[in-house]
Amino acid sequence: MAEQQGDQVVVDVGKWEWSELWKKEDWWAVWLGFFLLLMGIIVYFPHTSQMHGKLTEIEGKYLADAQKTDKFRTIGWYQLNDAKNDVKVKSTSIGKWLSTFSKKPHGWKSNPVDAFIMSETAADAKNAAAMPKYEKAHAAEQEALAVAQAAEAAAEAAGFSDAALNEEAKQSIANWRNAWLAASKAKGKTKAKPYNQIGWLIMLGICFALFFGIGTAAMGQPFKEFVVGFIFVFLITILAYVASSQATMKAYGIGYAFWAIFFGMLISNTVGTPEWAKPAVQTEYYIKTGLVLLGAGILFEKIITIGTAGIFVAWVVTPTVWLVTYWVGQKIVRIPSKRLNATICSDMSVCGVSAAIATAAACKAKKEELTLAVGLSLVFTSIMMIVMPAIIKSTFPVDKQLILGGAWMGGTIDATGAVAAAGAFLGEKALYVAATIKMIQNVLIGVIAFCVAIYFTTRVEIQETGRTVGAIEIWYRFPKFVLGFIAASIIFSLLYSSLNNQVSGLGPAMIDQGVVKGMGDLFRGWFFCLSFVSIGLATNFRELREHFVGGKPLILYVFGQSFNLCLTLIVAYIMFYVVFPELTATI
């Protein structure tokens, strides 16, 4: 049973009714999230044997070449790697249709219409402009490949026992990889296709209105009122995506979360949120559905990717920073709200916006608290994305820039996109290490959200209500959508591992590049954006300012991030260069 406290937080009180299963948004989030994931399984899993066949064929073709020597990565090693990367079940026709159906507005520079429409002539002109660069890069790649093949053959003829020949082959292959990378990037620019997104967006809006409207009606709110209001919320969501896809905004790393909150707040604090739109301003409903979808991407096998060294950087530093920062927030900075404190801690120590959303929902934080945490993260992410690679380039020893620098950035920069940009700035290897460390940290969201939900249910709420609680009371109060979030993670982790056991790479091809990216992810971004628009539309500047009194959230963030930077650097150095140097050498 739900009890309203003020007009902000809904708190469960000790009574269970079966009707909650269809009357509470927590459960509706679970049902809707699992409906989409089930659809993903139905759509993609019939292609399992096809993907299995492709991977087996690839292994048959390249594996022997890939394993010729352990002195350096052979050409076959890279060909195996590239071929496996291309096996994606979402590349099937149904996957492509789903991608077009749920596509966000396209990138644009100065004309916002480009976000929705591109004519065939414009696409052809774009391709033609990019073609000379590609042709040049392709020719250079072919030339580099021939040199690499000759060098590898020479090293092989010497039985891979001549150090000089091995080194020469290694260097030639590295040159070929750089040329290959440049050619593949240039090729990507020659594939522009004409599009008209307007019809698809209208269809998507109608589907979302029905999708969420059914649950809203079951929860007792008029279906028609919700649908009318949803049109407004959806239009602001599209506007937020249009702003975030503008070239300059992309370069500054200002994503849709910022624009959704910003436009929502701008409207609500100037002309006001229309009364007729308010039935669709359902922050929690959208956010929790998105979080269940996010759960499917939390795959536990991913943590073994970077092996023993990475786990200490991602999974030991992160909870330590979280706990220390939370303690400092309570005892020294004295943040008035424990929920704001917890949300900032997750935001800063785990992985920015996605962790902030999960934690805020798990501890039932106010919408202004989530807004503040997200705002802080966005500002510092943009700064760190530019400053950290520059510091690493100018101060780190050359041989440690890629691995140590990558691990440091992956463990500290909040947003994954900014981590990738900063990593790519240093080089391909730094990008891989940084993105993988961040990916392992992303997996920690599930653990942190679960622990935060338990902590707030069993400790903080007891203090707030002055009542002790038994096990059954914990169940009543526990945010139920977290169960869906954890269940999605466990189910898809098991599926992922069982597929990988059949043939290496089948898990990523079917789950990562299928149900997660080809279904869950297509809609999760929209749901989060809808929730951020709702936050903005229901937020008053004055209320937001009250949470920022004395700049305490900023002080806490700066302290936590400074501590995070120091600890991550120390642990990354110890793990990669003192404890496991032989592992680092193979990367």
Place this chain on the structure above:
Amino acid sequence: MKTHRKKPRKSRFKSWTVLFSVCLFIYCFGVFIGPWLMKYIYGMNKIVQVIEENGIDAGAYYYTEIEGSYTGQQYLTQTLQLLAPEHYGLTLPLISGIVICLLILYFGLRALPQ
């Protein structure tokens, strides 16, 4: 959620003016001011070039939105499987890392102030 009373005509005009002015400023920032400002921020031009060349969405919030996460995972998995198999899979240090993480969370949350 606060209900908004109907505003007087003058105030409504002011509100709409503010709304459109801010939107116009955002457009100008994206098209003129932002690109101009980049020239004066140290290192910004280079990172923008990297973002454009690699097609990276710098505003992405989760690893599934970044292609580099998948290519990086495949690269590192294959590296460990073929070149350092003793470091791949559920090794003792990996398990100990997970256990330490859970212990830190368990004892840390118990020790936090109420």
